[in-house]
Amino acid sequence: MNAITTLQPADVLALQRSSFRRKGVPSLAERRSDLSRLRTALIANRSKIEAAINSDFGHRSRHETGIMELAGLIFGIDYLRSRLPRMMRPEKxxxxxxxxxxxxxxxYQPLGVVGVMAPWNYPVYLALMPLVTAVAAGNRVMLKPSEFTPKTNALxxxxxxTVFPTDQVAVVNGDASVGMTFSALPFDHLIFTGSTPVGRKVMQAASQHLVPVTLELGGKSPVIIEKGHPLDHASAGIVYGKLISxxxxxxxxxxxxxxxxDLQxxxxxxxxxxxSAYPDGPSGDDYTWILNDRHLTRLTGLLTDARDKGATVRLMGREGRGAHPRAMRPTVVLGVTDDMTIAREEIFGPILPVFTYRTxxxxxxxxxxRPRPLALYYYxxxxxxxRKVLxxxxxxxxxxxGTILHIAQDDLPFGGVGASGxxxxxxxxxxxxxxHAKGIYEQGRWNGSTLLRxxxxxxxERIIGFVLR
Known part of the structure; x- marks a missing residue:
């Protein structure tokens, strides 16, 4: 059992910081070896990861886990391994x-110890992609996963x-109170992925030690469909991006x-x-359930609020026989107004408000x-x-x-702006x-600045006059 089970988060941070000072900057070979061993371990545990996530969700398609969690992570590791020599090379x-x-x-030198706070919706990819990036940059990492996916977290x-010693990578488990304690630690950098309201609290806690943060939040990401665009093409892409997981x-x-x-x-x-995507409706093997009753209640509350205030709610697709209550049927909402909660809060479920425009x-x-979104889609x-939209x-x-495919591009940055991150x-x-981008100037044997001493x-006087002419 890892020593983390007997240490407090602050003790683990002290252990990792001491190790960072003692062992120094890891070499290219060490970083690539770490990434390779993690890659091997992930592939070896594929079936266990699929089973653990399925158990935490109640039901999630193993294909979704393979595509959205593992494939993206493996591609990301391969990208970092292959490009590390160039990334680590000093820039003239x-x-x-x-x-x-x-x-x-x-x-570019490692910062030291990086804290990672991961959400529940993609509990492997969104925990380990920041982690492997930090390891590639030569850092130690402390990971705080969401308490809502306990079986995945344990795995x-x-x-x-099996891959890292505790003084290099450690996991801190616990509820929201542990998360707030974690976010207040004096890390060298803190990455948080989650909701905007919690992100504000995390940033406030981190500010006590002037810890720089990367916040990957959410927001209401729009999809705009150009007038006359083939709607079967647009709908297929929107269904994929909207209903996956x-x-x-x-x-x-x-x-x-x-x-x-084009509305009708x-x-x-x-x-x-x-x-077409879910021929058996929400009872099919490919359709993922809402994580828990709490989130289902929030989603049904959004629909109730919208309906009570005059919106029209339409069920989509087939009903499916014997669907579990948390297998929430895809829904479209029309007539949404700004006083409805669904117009303001990120939905995070299979509900799609549809608005119309003229130009x-x-x-x-x-x-x-509206607040700046994490993503935008245009058909x-x-x-x-x-160009006007961009x-x-x-x-x-x-x-x-298309939808969501920008996250699969390994050579593109991923992040929000404003309220989305x-x-x-x-x-x-x-x-x-x-x-840390350390600027270095190495003075030559002769330097013109000596004339200005x-x-x-x-x-x-002549030189100053010439420069400021």
């Missing part, structure tokens, strides 16, 4: 003419124990903006796409009137309209003519986010 920088015999460079901890995805489309002339056609196409400018204005082939909106990332990881940006005389 420009040197002013009068100092040209010297050289300037930026060297992840067991896997990590039962809609419990931070970058899932939260609402759709459809041209007013879209509703029919969306219903057909739901049937693309009106759609852009609708998005811009359409009109390049001018695409230039006129601010969001984390964008997928055009601070900072980004994945790609070279992730490595640099969890490194006291005692000042006519030469200094």
């Amino acid at each position: 920088r420009h040197v002013a003419l009068h100092m040209r015999f010297g050289s300037a460079r930026v060297q 992840v901890e067991n896997i990590l124990e 039962g809609g419990q995805t931070c970058i899932a489309p939260d609402y759709a903006l459809v041209h007013e002339d 056609t879209f509703l029919a196409a969306y219903d057909a796409a739901v049937v 693309i400018e009106e759609a852009i204005e609708f998005v811009d009137a 359409g082939r009109d390049k001018a309209a695409q 230039d006129g909106t601010v969001s984390g990332n964008v997928t055009i003519n 601070i900072g980004a990881y994945h790609g070279i940006e992730g490595f640099r986010r969890l490194s 006291p005692p000042f005389g006519k030469m200094a």
Whole structure:
């Protein structure tokens, strides 16, 4: 059993910080070896991971786990391993003419100990992708997973124990109170993935020690469908992004903006796409349940509030025989107004509000009137309209003519903006986010700046006059 079971989080931090000082910066070979061993352990435990997540959710498709949790993580590890030599290499920088015999460079060095606070919706990928990025950058890591996925957490901890010693990687389990204690530790960097309200508390706690944070939050990510775009194509992509993992995805489309002339056609196409993807309805093996009764109650409350205030709620797809109560049927909501809770809160379930617009400018204005989303999706082939949307909106990332696939691009940064997050990881940006960019100037044997040392005389006056002419 890992020593973490007998140590308090502050003690583990002290142990890892001491190890970091004592052992120094890990070499390229050590980092690549760590990533390779973790990769091997994850693949060896694939069936156990699928079973653990399925148990925590009540039911989640093993294919979804394989695709969304493990495949993305393996691709991310492979990306980091192959590009680490280039990432770790010092960067040459420009040197002013009068100092040209010297050289300037930026060297990326590990920060020290990185804290990672992971959510429950993708309890392997969103816990371990920040972790492997931190390890690739040469850091120690303390991981605090969500208490809502206990079986997955136990398995992840067991896997990590076989790969890393406690003074390099450790898991801290516990409820929300442990999470707040964790977020107040004096880490060298803290990564939090979760809701915006909790993110505010985490940032406030971290500020007590001036700990820099990366916050991957959520928000209401829109999908805009261009007038006249083939709605069977758009609906199939939206169903995939909206209903995978039962809609419990931070970058899932939260609402759709459809041209007013296309509304009825879209509703029919969306219903057909739901049937095509889930022919057995919510009782099918491929359909993921809502995590627990608490989250189901929140989702049904959103629908009740919207219906009571005048919205129209439409069930989509087939009912399915004997579906579990937490296998929530896909739903579309029409007539949503700003006084409804569903218009303000991130949905995190298989519910899709649909709004109409008349011009693309009106759609852009609708998005811009709300907090900046973690993701934005656009369906359409009109390049001018695409450019208007891209230039006129601010969001984390964008997928055009698809949904959620930007997160699978290893060489793109992933992160939010404003209420949807601070900072980004994945790609070279992730490595640099969890490194210190140390600027180094190495002075040459001759340097023009020596002419500007006291005692000042006519030469200094001429040089200053020339530079400031």
